[in-house]
Amino acid sequence: MNYGCDSSNSCLKVSYPAVFSLQNLSKPEQTTAMIFFVFTLLFLVAAAVVFLRVFAKLRSKVFWDGDGRKKTTFAFFHPYCNAGGGGERVLWVAIRSIQKRYPTVQCVIYSGDTDASPDEILGRARQRFNIKLPGHVEFVFLRHRGWVEAVKYPYFTLLGQSLGSLVLAMEALFSLVPDVYIDTMGYAFTLPLFRYLGGSKVACYVHYPTISTDMLGQVSQRVAAHNNASFISRSPVLSQAKLLYYRLFAFCYSLAGKCASVIMVNSTWTYNHITCLWNAVDRTHIVYPPCDVAEFLAAPLLDDETKPRQILSLGQFRPEKDHPLQLKAFHKFLSAVDSSRKSDFTLVLAGSCRHEEDQARVRHLQQLAKELGIDDRVKFRLNISFEELKKLLFESMISLHTMWNEHFGICVVEGMAAGTVMLAHDSGGPKLDIVVQHGNKPTGFLASDTDSYAAAMKTIFEMSSSERLEIRLSARESISRFSEEEFETVFLMLCEPLLKNLLRS
Template sequence: MVSDSKVYGFFHPYCNAGGGGERVLWQAANDTLNKKSTNRIVVYTGDVDSDDEIFKNVEKRFDIHLDKQRVQFVRLSTRWAVDPNQWPVLTLLGQALGSVVLCAEAIYRYKPDYWIDTMGYPFTYFLVKLWLGIPLIVYVHFPVISEDMLGKLHPALSSLGGIKQLLKYIYWSTFMAVYHTSGRFVDIALANSTWTRNHIQRIWSFKPSVSILYPPCSTEKFISQEDLKLTTWNRENSIICLAQFRPEKRHQLIIREYAKFLRSTDLKSAPKLILMGSIRGKSDEDYVQSLKLLAAELKVPDTHVEFILDAKYQVVQEYLRKVTFGLNAMWNEHFGIAVVEYVASGLVPIVHASAGPFLDIVVPWDSESHSQSDVSDETTRTGFFFKSETDPDAKPTDMKFPRLHEAFQAASTLTDEEKLSMTKRGKQSVLNKFSDVKFDQGWDSVLERIDMMQVTGSAFPRALLILLSMFVVILGVTLFKSV
């Protein structure tokens, strides 16, 4: 082994899940290998798939081809400890304690030169820092608990009342206090969006900065120079909502607002609503059935609403190439990769005015200066926003943004020339901000910062006491659950 070889340990127990978080993991791992020929990668995972199966999935899902000789997997046997199904009561606490068990196993099995958490287990940070004493880098997709969640339970601000609510507020407040402390062990903190960065910055208020590194969205693979030069609009008049069929995606709101929109417009010219997404089991199937019944109850014609379940990737891409509008109704979507795909594919986005879609993706864009604009008007707009009186943070006096049915109405009145101009600005924006190249450049700068850090070696003696205390707590919780 070459003397200057460094091992980068990526703590990602679900590395083969195939989602956006895994895309960040594998893009960062590949960039790390490409940075220096002597760099090596260790991935701590609970997946039992073979190395070859994982590599094939990475290539198929993300088109990332790793140097397999420099990647090692450390299989963890205690991943069950972070499974929420293992903790039907006090789930947050159970998963936090479970993550410490999982991390302890990972550390025991292999010690790297750098520790990188790309999944989000903040209660393991003290363990890494005190036991290993090595640089710790974290990529945060969303806060484990946020001030928004805590605020909804505050006795002075909530109408729920009761001792149960008070106890839950105390429980979450204590949890937040520990979460606040965990950031003290982090050397480099990265967030996937402005919304996430703002929340983490408030939670870890003592840190000088939390940097934004947008996830790699491969926008350069969606957009060609020819796409930016289109002069005719030839897409079908339809709206697609690409989202897993779960209540938090707010399909009921979409159907109710769409029905209201249809009652105020000419049915012949109204865009068709297409709800496309995956389902996980019987509960999701029942949810879809309830949505179909709701559409029928609200007299939405069958010709104007379509449900597409578990579509293959090729089918999804086909729809993204031919529809006009892309809809995302989720409140506080921390990033919103589906919205990036809408814009990159040339759709006009209609999104909730919150978090990632509002702050990072559907932003005003100046085509002349090729930069984000501070002014939002007809010459810089890249999409439409809405809010709802059913939003968790809704205020009766907040009328700055239209309701969804009003956004449908405004979007449907666009001329073909306006659609072309708007989508061209949107493509330029996401190509500039969310390409793989942009992520590679950002991660490269992180690696340069890591190289300047000194590996301090062994742990502080008090780590043994902390470990002993934690395992006593875990043992107590385990015994409690078994009673």
């Protein structure tokens, strides 16, 4: 009932028909209505999927061979293919291996590097990694890479970047629907999109899980870290809320990851976490990343007594690399050195800067070095070439690595191959796969905090050159399992089922 007033201000009684409600129906009718509603909803979802799939296929770019037949497309989702890090080496060697084995397959890269031309990107790959592709690679440039930038999401970063990756993946899918799709940067939420909307065969190469049991543990134990702000770790309520958020995210991450037919991981550490989260042991394989160490191994291992007492850090300037720990450890080491000898020691931080965010970190590190009073003993080398990288490695005595739970650590392998004494973080890939005993002999040193790093630096510099040489020789002998040839063999073996029945005889 509703009451209104006419022009004479006398009230009028107005009647409305009864609103439809399940309560007005009998129980059998309620059941029928609910079934109808569920089936209607499922039909609409299925219709939307079919429509989007057809729409994507109609918009998709198609490649033809000389005989006028459609080429099989093998697409790599790597929005930062021009970054110049270890993940990019995996990308370029993977493409090269596909082109060598399957020359009729058209390789495609979904790239967000709109500020560079294809020739510039390929030129950087040659310069940085000494890799030249035997065939043509097609680039699909994505305009919305900003959706996956961490800086866009100061809070709920994992969720924001993952949802952002769906926006980027939709742009990619509507530009080109590939026959085979492989995510090589860790955007697992793109996998169901390409499998169900694109109808592609789907695989992934995981460098580092987006979320790990270690991250859950940090929040649960209220440990402050680069991914767990101190104001959250200090609050029991906020910590519990974040733990719930992480667990829900881990569940969704698991559902997305299971969409891959082939799952490749780069280390034992990553394997343990991915199999725990995704529960797909039968499809998960360790494929060590390719390390181009041939040119390093070609150089003879000489007595390093005449080398500069130089420590070299190689790696992108990302927060998880923990460059501040390197500066603090070096400062602590120098504080115990006689003042007359401090000038003998140098720390070089070399690596690539991807964008302004990385450059800001470098400026912060330079300021920290100044505050610690070691800025005259610290050098920064940014975006160096492969030749410069080799020169730095050959003239350094120690290679330094400080990332907690590094998924693998290509720079660790390169340092060992070049004949430096490796000092790496006591966790992740370096601990489980790389800096391990070889023939019952040590291959380097592991540390975990400022004190242990400073102590290891002191130990290495105080060793005799013959003692260091024994470690360097053992390290070199241990790294053959990380060669490019080994990577290509295993990668192609796992990709073969994806391409089966797609290639014409």
